[in-house]
Amino acid sequence: MSSMYSTFAFGKETKQGGFTKFNIQRNEPGEHDVQFDVKFCGICHTDVTFADPNTPITKYPLVPGHELAGVVTKVGDKVGDVKVGDEVGIGCISDSCQDCTYCDIGEEQACAKGGHSMTYNADTVHGHIKTGTGFTQGGYCGSMTVHRQYIVKVPKGYPLEMTGPILCAGITMYSPLKHWKCAEGGKRVGIVGIGGLGQMGIRLAKAMGNSVTAISTSPHKEQAAREIGADNFVISSNPDSMTTASKSLDLILNTVSADHDLTALIGLLARDGTIVQLGVVRKPHAINQLIFFRRVNLSGSLVGGMKDTQDCLDFCHQKNIMPAIEMVTADQIPKVYEKLSAKNDQIVRYVLDINKSI
Amino acid sequence: MSSMYSTFAFGKETKQGGFTKFNIQRNEPGEHDVQFDVKFCGICHTDVTFADPNTPITKYPLVPGHELAGVVTKVGDKVGDVKVGDEVGIGCISDSCQDCTYCDIGEEQACAKGGHSMTYNADTVHGHIKTGTGFTQGGYCGSMTVHRQYIVKVPKGYPLEMTGPILCAGITMYSPLKHWKCAEGGKRVGIVGIGGLGQMGIRLAKAMGNSVTAISTSPHKEQAAREIGADNFVISSNPDSMTTASKSLDLILNTVSADHDLTALIGLLARDGTIVQLGVVRKPHAINQLIFFRRVNLSGSLVGGMKDTQDCLDFCHQKNIMPAIEMVTADQIPKVYEKLSAKNDQIVRYVLDINKSI
Numbered sequence: 001m002s003s004m005y006s007t008f009a010f011g012k013e014t015k016q017g018g019f020t021k022f023n024i025q026r027n028e029p030g031e032h033d034v035q036f037d038v039k040f041c042g043i044c045h046t047d048v049t050f051a052d053p054n055t056p057i058t059k060y061p062l063v064p065g066h067e068l069a070g071v072v073t074k075v076g077d078k079v080g081d082v083k084v085g086d087e088v089g090i091g092c093i094s095d096s097c098q099d100c101t102y103c104d105i106g107e108e109q110a111c112a113k114g115g116h117s118m119t120y121n122a123d124t125v126h127g128h129i130k131t132g133t134g135f136t137q138g139g140y141c142g143s144m145t146v147h148r149q150y151i152v153k154v155p156k157g158y159p160l161e162m163t164g165p166i167l168c169a170g171i172t173m174y175s176p177l178k179h180w181k182c183a184e185g186g187k188r189v190g191i192v193g194i195g196g197l198g199q200m201g202i203r204l205a206k207a208m209g210n211s212v213t214a215i216s217t218s219p220h221k222e223q224a225a226r227e228i229g230a231d232n233f234v235i236s237s238n239p240d241s242m243t244t245a246s247k248s249l250d251l252i253l254n255t256v257s258a259d260h261d262l263t264a265l266i267g268l269l270a271r272d273g274t275i276v277q278l279g280v281v282r283k284p285h286a287i288n289q290l291i292f293f294r295r296v297n298l299s300g301s302l303v304g305g306m307k308d309t310q311d312c313l314d315f316c317h318q319k320n321i322m323p324a325i326e327m328v329t330a331d332q333i334p335k336v337y338e339k340l341s342a343k344n345d346q347i348v349r350y351v352l353d354i355n356k357s358i
Numbered sequence: 359m360s361s362m363y364s365t366f367a368f369g370k371e372t373k374q375g376g377f378t379k380f381n382i383q384r385n386e387p388g389e390h391d392v393q394f395d396v397k398f399c400g401i402c403h404t405d406v407t408f409a410d411p412n413t414p415i416t417k418y419p420l421v422p423g424h425e426l427a428g429v430v431t432k433v434g435d436k437v438g439d440v441k442v443g444d445e446v447g448i449g450c451i452s453d454s455c456q457d458c459t460y461c462d463i464g465e466e467q468a469c470a471k472g473g474h475s476m477t478y479n480a481d482t483v484h485g486h487i488k489t490g491t492g493f494t495q496g497g498y499c500g501s502m503t504v505h506r507q508y509i510v511k512v513p514k515g516y517p518l519e520m521t522g523p524i525l526c527a528g529i530t531m532y533s534p535l536k537h538w539k540c541a542e543g544g545k546r547v548g549i550v551g552i553g554g555l556g557q558m559g560i561r562l563a564k565a566m567g568n569s570v571t572a573i574s575t576s577p578h579k580e581q582a583a584r585e586i587g588a589d590n591f592v593i594s595s596n597p598d599s600m601t602t603a604s605k606s607l608d609l610i611l612n613t614v615s616a617d618h619d620l621t622a623l624i625g626l627l628a629r630d631g632t633i634v635q636l637g638v639v640r641k642p643h644a645i646n647q648l649i650f651f652r653r654v655n656l657s658g659s660l661v662g663g664m665k666d667t668q669d670c671l672d673f674c675h676q677k678n679i680m681p682a683i684e685m686v687t688a689d690q691i692p693k694v695y696e697k698l699s700a701k702n703d704q705i706v707r708y709v710l711d712i713n714k715s716i
Contacts, residue, residue, distance in 0.1 A: 110629055271460070271468055277650050283646075284644040288640070288642045289635040295468070295657060297656065298656040300647060302652070
């Protein structure tokens with residue numbers, strides 16, 4: 001039995017209650033674990049979904065947050081490559097079986113034995129992480145302890161407050177770009193939805209050397225999209241604009257999490273192109289299979305493995321890619337969630353400053 | 359202006375009429391053309407669709423048939439590698455632009471300038487084939503003339519009457535098997551729907567060295583499926599049977615052209631697996647995109663290019679792959695169409711014997 005310690009957190013103790021500060025438990029680091037003080041935690045749209053009283057799968061007390069960054073306070077005896085004082089982060093994955101085909105190849109997000117444990121709201125089935133509740137609690141908190149496997153090391157000089165969004169939004173775009181062979185550049189990449197995820201998609205795809213088409217329902221995002229790397233801008237609600245890009249893209253990363261016209265987007269794919277669905281759209285799409293006859297592909301992706309996550313952060317450091325962020329404190333969470341629930345009209349990721357929130 | 363000649367055909371002169379014998383026109387072979395006497399023509403489910411009075415796009419007089427095989431009667435001066443007396447066939451493609459990215463690489467089925475001309479019911483926009491009606495008329499006839507590009511040479515010793523089904527059903531399965539890297543074997547391939555297309559899928563996938571799972575709603579097809587090469591048999595209407603094959607397949611070729619539960623079939627794909635839709639299902643599928651998060655792919659395919667079609671026939675010859683066929687005469691067409699309209703309960707391709715039909 002590992003001993004436990006207490007740390008403060010910002011979350012919802014009950015379904016109907018609001019955000020408050022309360023204490024949660026974490027395991028003292030074992031020999032393979034790393035403990036760190038959380039300094040910053042990005043706010044993802046997923047957090048809003050889990051905090052919604054209408055989301056049936058949410059477990060309470062809920063502490064959201066899977067974009068953590070902070071400073072190491074303790075390391076286990078068998079952790080050789082992380083030391084006290086190091087800057088580190090963790091993203092969406094905080095545990096997995098460490099003993100299956102996918103964990104073995106660094107694709108922990110596809111763990112075949114029970115799936116990966118999300119950093120919050122996941123049953124603690126793999127046993128490396130403990131909270132005393134039976135499920136994980138996330139990064140809106142003072143301290144975190146996880147197995148070294150899920151730790152990402154922040155490269156010297158990369159801003160700690162920008163690290164969290166790379167570990168969720170960044171890797172979510174980086175992993176499919178790499179898997180569908182865009183990491184070496186030379187492809188035509190479309191990014192649908194220019195928000196927290198989409199901005200990372202544009203920056204990464206461009207830095208890899210691809211031609212990038214930003215696709216949005218919001219004409220006023222064109223300038224900002226071009227400033228961060230988009231070569232082309234298509235207004236998805238304008239049929240003429242969509243026609244200009246017809247059959248022109250090798251890969252589309254679709255970040256939209258509202259209902260949308262998937263058939264129209266598939267029309268932008270060149271033969272052998274792939275559209276990758278990344279948003280949590282719950283309503284089924286009506287899809288006529290005849291549109292696939294010209295050999296276009298519909299797929300999806302979910303975050304990315306730990307090796308790719310480290311590579312993604314290192315790549316952002318090397319290419320000077322920084323997400324546009326806006327710092328907020330815990331008392332602003334309700335307002336931020338309201339903004340994210342509405343159409344995300346700003347190309348920005350909100351980041352919780354833990355020290356300033358206490 | 360090329361001069362025209364007359365040949366007999368079996369078809370429907372009007373939407374409401376039945377099948378009769380009448381004369382049609384074809385162009386005398388130009389310098390790049392090959393003319394041949396049609397000896398056999400396979401009957402595809404597509405023929406049934408076009409002959410249906412409720413199909414709005416059918417042009418009359420309709421002469422179906424895109425699985426032709428016969429003996430060369432004339433060749434143009436610039437055709438070097440086909441001579442009078444040779445056995446040849448043509449499949450679904452009888453013309454294309456011959457001057458685009460896809461025609462250039464032998465993917466005429468994806469012709470970027472106007473699309474390929476189907477062997478019947480297609481506007482004769484590319485100009486190499488003529489019928490005097492402005493649209494193509496197919497293989498239930500006495501003679502055919504096409505550009506050499508669309509001719510497939512029948513290997514010595516391969517049965518001419520079995521050739522037609524290879525040029526449609528065969529290539530429709532061969533092309534996606536090759537594209538999705540199953541031509542070298544070692545993959546786990548599922549074939550859904552064990553009829554005219556499905557039997558070719560099983561035979562080809564097995565001969566390439568893959569493990570093959572036949573998937574059908576009909577338990578009684580198990581024995582026949584195993585006899586032609588299936589290693590496993592799954593009953594798609596039985597949830598327990600489907601569970602045994604969960605997440606086990608790298609590639610699924612889905613030949614079903616009736617409404618079906620696509621989500622359940624996607625559940626059979628291993629991570630990074632692909633399901634290829636090949637049937638003409640007109641009703642949209644309702645698909646929740648969350649099922650794609652484990653990186654499975656939905657795609658489609660339409661026949662295959664001329665080079666692959668020749669390769670497919672050569673491969674069938676080399677591996678002694680022969681479709682199960684049943685010979686019929688023109689007077690039996692209505693009965694055959696009736697059988698094909700109902701659930702195709704036999705693993706067989708019907709082939710029209712032209713000589714015996716006159």
